[in-house]
Amino acid sequence: MTAVVLAAVVGALFALGTFLLLRRDLIRVVWGLAIISQAANVYLLSMGGIAAGTADSVPILAGHGDHVPETADPLVQALVLTAIVIGFGMTAFALVLSYRVYEEHDTLDVSELGDRE
Amino acid sequence: MRLESTLATGAGIEPTTPLAALPVGSESELVIAPMLVVLVAAVGSLLLGRWPRLRIGVSLAGGAAYAVVVAAIDWYVVLAPDAPGVATYQVGDWPAPFGITLVVDGLSAFMLTMVAILGIASLVFSTRVLPEIDRRSYYFPLFHFLALGVTGAFLTGDLFNLFVWFEVMLMASYIFVAYYGGPQHTRAAFWYVALNLLASAVFLLGVGGIYATTGTLNMADLSQRLADPGAYGLEPAPVVGLFALLLSVFAIKAGLVPFQFWIPTAYRAAPPQISALLAGATKKVGIYAIIRLSFTVLADADVPVELAAPGVGTVIAGDSPLAFIGAVLFVMAAASILVGGIGAVGRDSIEGVFAYSSIGQVGFIALPVAIAATTASAELRHLAIVATLVYALNHTLAKGLLFLAVGAIRSATGTSRLSDLGGLAGRSPPLAIGFFVGSLALVGIPPLSGFFGKFLVFDAAARAESAPLLVLLLVGSLLTIAYATRTWNRSFWGAQTDAVEAASVDAVQVGVVLALATAIVAVGVGFEPVYEFADAAASAALDSEAYIEAVDPVEPGELEGGEH
Numbered sequence: 001m002t003a004v005v006l007a008a009v010v011g012a013l014f015a016l017g018t019f020l021l022l023r024r025d026l027i028r029v030v031w032g033l034a035i036i037s038q039a040a041n042v043y044l045l046s047m048g049g050i051a052a053g054t055a056d057s058v059p060i061l062a063g064h065g066d067h068v069p070e071t072a073d074p075l076v077q078a079l080v081l082t083a084i085v086i087g088f089g090m091t092a093f094a095l096v097l098s099y100r101v102y103e104e105h106d107t108l109d110v111s112e113l114g115d116r117e
Numbered sequence: 118m119r120l121e122s123t124l125a126t127g128a129g130i131e132p133t134t135p136l137a138a139l140p141v142g143s144e145s146e147l148v149i150a151p152m153l154v155v156l157v158a159a160v161g162s163l164l165l166g167r168w169p170r171l172r173i174g175v176s177l178a179g180g181a182a183y184a185v186v187v188a189a190i191d192w193y194v195v196l197a198p199d200a201p202g203v204a205t206y207q208v209g210d211w212p213a214p215f216g217i218t219l220v221v222d223g224l225s226a227f228m229l230t231m232v233a234i235l236g237i238a239s240l241v242f243s244t245r246v247l248p249e250i251d252r253r254s255y256y257f258p259l260f261h262f263l264a265l266g267v268t269g270a271f272l273t274g275d276l277f278n279l280f281v282w283f284e285v286m287l288m289a290s291y292i293f294v295a296y297y298g299g300p301q302h303t304r305a306a307f308w309y310v311a312l313n314l315l316a317s318a319v320f321l322l323g324v325g326g327i328y329a330t331t332g333t334l335n336m337a338d339l340s341q342r343l344a345d346p347g348a349y350g351l352e353p354a355p356v357v358g359l360f361a362l363l364l365s366v367f368a369i370k371a372g373l374v375p376f377q378f379w380i381p382t383a384y385r386a387a388p389p390q391i392s393a394l395l396a397g398a399t400k401k402v403g404i405y406a407i408i409r410l411s412f413t414v415l416a417d418a419d420v421p422v423e424l425a426a427p428g429v430g431t432v433i434a435g436d437s438p439l440a441f442i443g444a445v446l447f448v449m450a451a452a453s454i455l456v457g458g459i460g461a462v463g464r465d466s467i468e469g470v471f472a473y474s475s476i477g478q479v480g481f482i483a484l485p486v487a488i489a490a491t492t493a494s495a496e497l498r499h500l501a502i503v504a505t506l507v508y509a510l511n512h513t514l515a516k517g518l519l520f521l522a523v524g525a526i527r528s529a530t531g532t533s534r535l536s537d538l539g540g541l542a543g544r545s546p547p548l549a550i551g552f553f554v555g556s557l558a559l560v561g562i563p564p565l566s567g568f569f570g571k572f573l574v575f576d577a578a579a580r581a582e583s584a585p586l587l588v589l590l591l592v593g594s595l596l597t598i599a600y601a602t603r604t605w606n607r608s609f610w611g612a613q614t615d616a617v618e619a620a621s622v623d624a625v626q627v628g629v630v631l632a633l634a635t636a637i638v639a640v641g642v643g644f645e646p647v648y649e650f651a652d653a654a655a656s657a658a659l660d661s662e663a664y665i666e667a668v669d670p671v672e673p674g675e676l677e678g679g680e681h
Binding site for chain 1: 214215277280281284288291295298299300303304306307310311314315317318319321322324325326328329332333
């Protein structure tokens with residue numbers, strides 16, 4: 001059940017992100033990118049397994065033998081943490097850049113940007 | 118009680134465990150040295166912002182130290198008579214699949230060498246162009262961070278760190294594309310950023326899926342597990358699709374058709390000496406990643422794929438995902454050669470010509486990879502990888518030279534439009550000589566480096582016994598001749614235009630161009646050692662056993678008996 005819900009959420013996030021990415025407004029495009037990268041993070045997190053893991057199912061815990069209590073996979077969480085930080089930095093940069101685009105072109109409309117070749 | 122026991126067994130993978138019997142020696146420290154050098158240069162030049170001269174001094178010293186370290190790696194790890202071939206550095210002494218592993222083998226060393234040569238040229242060039250723009254800006258630190266990202270991508274031994282280093286490299290390149298801050302620069306940068314953010318998300322999907330499928334991200338471990346999925350209880354079928362995702366990401370970085378659309382605008386927007394680096398170094402990261410994943414990780418994978426590769430006489434594989442990757446690469450490379458060549462012929466700005474030319478040339482670089490992936494013959498596979506590497510080296514030198522020449526032309530005349538140029542040969546004969554050598558290397562005239570690149574690529578195609586491939590390569594070469602002569606004629610021959618008459622060419626800029634021209638001639642004339650290096654690099658790329666053995670990933674469960 002959790003798996004289905006999670007899959008639906010990830011799918012919906014990707015759909016929403018793609019939808020926004022295809023808008024004419026640059027800010028929406030940045031929103032789309034942010035949502036897609038968060039969707040990728042949720043997906044990445046779910047790749048560690050949804051059920052509680054043990055030494056058998058979580059590769060990085062294998063060295064601990066049987067003494068590991070049921071726990072989540074710590075590796076994917078570390079990966080997601082890194083990915084979130086990178087994603088934040090990139091989104092901030094994209095926003096600053098859109099502001100700069102606005103300053104240079106006086107518009108945030110993609111079709112108008114393209115016309116001024 | 119439970120906590121205690123966890124702690125007790127936790128000692129199993131502590132850094133001091135005897136299992137972490139790592140190859141500690143001079144080679145081991147050498148592996149991380151280029152990253153440290155370039156990181157120190159980056160942070161050093163960042164802190165010295167108030168003293169522009171000192172900052173440039175530190176930057177140049179950093180570039181020189183980087184070259185020395187890379188040369189040391191080339192000798193001690195790859196070329197010396199008793200060289201080990203592969204050296205690893207386990208960060209923090211954690212054993213392989215758990216910690217971060219840095220690996221250098223012939224392939225990484227070859228790539229690093231290209232970056233070092235081009236990096237120094239571009240760095241020296243930058244010191245002469247920048248005063249006009251802004252010495253106090255973050256140009257030099259960013260330059261080193263770009264180099265850091267590229268270096269990290271070549272050295273890392275696991276997929277997630279490859280992602281991280283890609284981001285480091287990209288973050289610096291975003292700012293360079295937007296560097297001049299004018300209307301077309303901001304627009305180019307925005308689409309460049311948007312495309313790469315999307316690619317990063319796709320990269321994460323691939324990485325996450327591979328972790329879920331195989332339980333590891335370490336490339337050596339991955340290779341080991343995919344070669345024998347039964348022993349590890351894996352169901353490896355999704356791996357082919359996940360690697361297709363990764364392949365699309367790497368193809369974006371390499372600029373292969375159909376992911377080439379960002380290249381012309383981005384290369385035109387970035388400063389020319391950075392375009393040289395983008396074409397010569399970051400593009401090669403995409404190619405490197407494709408080669409590394411295809412041949413070190415996937416070559417022995419036991420995952421059945423049923424695909425017939427079109428165009429090649431010997432249809433192969435069957436139980437290796439290489440069959441699939443090879444077929445896709447064939448189409449991409451062929452389309453790149455045509456799109457890049459045809460696009461380059463009609464451009465009006467020199468940057469435009471060379472940006473499209475980059476797309477075509479990367480097709481030439483990727484085509485032998487496709488041949489190597491689909492052939493059943495080990496000999497041809499080896500030859501094809503050598504062809505790829507030699508061609509890549511030539512492209513790095515020639516395209517680096519040409520973009521720097523564009524920079525010299527632009528800072529002398531203020532324009533790079535072919536319609537505004539003419540008669541540059543009379544204005545600056547040394548620049549003309551440098552440009553001429555670069556063009557000839559691109560075309561592939563002996564005895565320049567380009568000849569051997571082109572010869573090996575044709576040779577690989579001929580041995581694959583594929584007539585369509587040969588025709589394609591011939592057409593691509595003719596297109597190269599067409600745009601190279603056209604660019605040469607329109608900018609260097611003919612009557613001098615107003616812009617050219619008023620030009621004053623900077624001696625140091627021309628000096629850098631000539632130094633690269635000398636390198637191109639030297640590689641062509643003394644091709645023997647270069648070939649040996651490329652040969653060693655190709656052997657390293659194809660020898661996944663040596664790679665696995667050097668990284669030595671600990672198998673799950675093996676640690677348990679370590680101390681208890």
